[in-house]
Amino acid sequence: MSNFDEYRPPQPERRNRYRKFDGTKPKKKRKRPGAGAQDGSKEERMAQDFEFSSYYGRPVVKAPPWEWPIGAYLFLGGVSGGSGLLAAGAQAVGNAPLRRTTRLSAFGAAAAGSVFLILDLGRPERALNMFRVFKVTSPMSMGSWILSGFASAAALPAAAEVDAATGHKLPLPKFVRTALKKSAGPAGAVAGVLGGPLAGYTAVLLSNTSNPVWNDMKKHLPYVFVSSAGAASSGLAMVTTPVEHAGPARALGIAAAASDLAATKVLEEGMEPEPREALHEGKPGALMKASEYFIAAGGVGSALAAATKSRAVSVAAGLSLLAGSACTRFGVLNAGLEAVKNPETTIGPQKRRAERRRREQGLDHDVVSPD
Secondary structure, eight states: OOHHHHTOOOOOOOOOTTSOTTSOOOOOOOOOTTOBOTTSSSOBOSSOOOOOOOBTTBOSSOOOOOOHHHHHHHHHHHHHHHHHHHHHHHHHHTOHHHHHHHHHHHHHHHHHHHHHHHHHHSSHHHHHHTTSOOOTTOHHHHHHHHHHHHHHHHHHHHHHHHHHHTTSOSSOOHHHHHHHHHHHHHHHHHHHHHHHHHHHHHHHHHHTSSOHHHHHTTTTHHHHHHHHHHHHHHHHHHHHSOGGGOHHHHHHHHHHHHHHHHHHHHHHHTSOHHHHHHTSSHHHHHHHHHHHHHHHHHHHHHHHHHHHOOHHHHHHHHHHHHHHHHHHHHHHHHHHHHHTTSTHHHHHHHHHHHHHHHHHTTOTTOOOOOO
């Protein structure tokens, strides 16, 4: 033995990996049923089964920090847009009483809606920041410019109506009064053109988000909001206009009620099961159900008012249409806010879309492992 072997430290005994320390063979572990690949083959799985329910115990999609002022803004935007359209129609046919009430309603609702929007933003200067850019691809940018353009155009006819109703007693210079009277007609026409986009742009704004409920409504929500705006504006006109001059408002109320009920039904049928469930549970479900009853009652009441020329029936039908429109806006808003608390509302539709794409591409039997 050499000197090197003499000072060589003893080596540990190499253990046979197939035997235990006591020399016996370890027992083979039996695979549990279903331990193979999920496609039915005998290949061993590379990862364990799991059920994703949340992201570290938090919702997958964060809810926007919106509260009730946004619901009021959505409702008043529909009232102002629909009233602008009614005012333009009354101006065209020479219906002075209906023109007066709808012009005042259009500007008043737009001004009140702006107040609620600023109330939600917290500081007035934040509203001014929306006008720093004009971006056609941004619903928020386009909506801000539509609202400002509509409110500016509706202000002139409303001021002219107030001046006329007070017997031209407002402290206005003669040239201002003359210019106001001449500009009221063209400004009213501009407000009528912008009324439709104002009534429906909030639906595009909501559906352009990642919220699973609002995004799932994007194909049909604009029709629901426009119909709801028609119901609200016609209802307000029926309340504020003498019954003998409210014929166009009653006709719009009947058409808007039928359109609202049909559009809401189509919207729900086109949604995924989890987002649709959010419209039928809790506070949103109660609001949507109340909206259905109010809108149906308002439509029937509008038809009865047209037949009987009853002022009481006309006012009751108008209030019912207003309540139904408000319930629709608040119901859709609260459905989106509540649904994000349940991760399955986001995950369920995503999994079905992924499986559908895999089937379309012929990959439904492939095993995809992470890179």
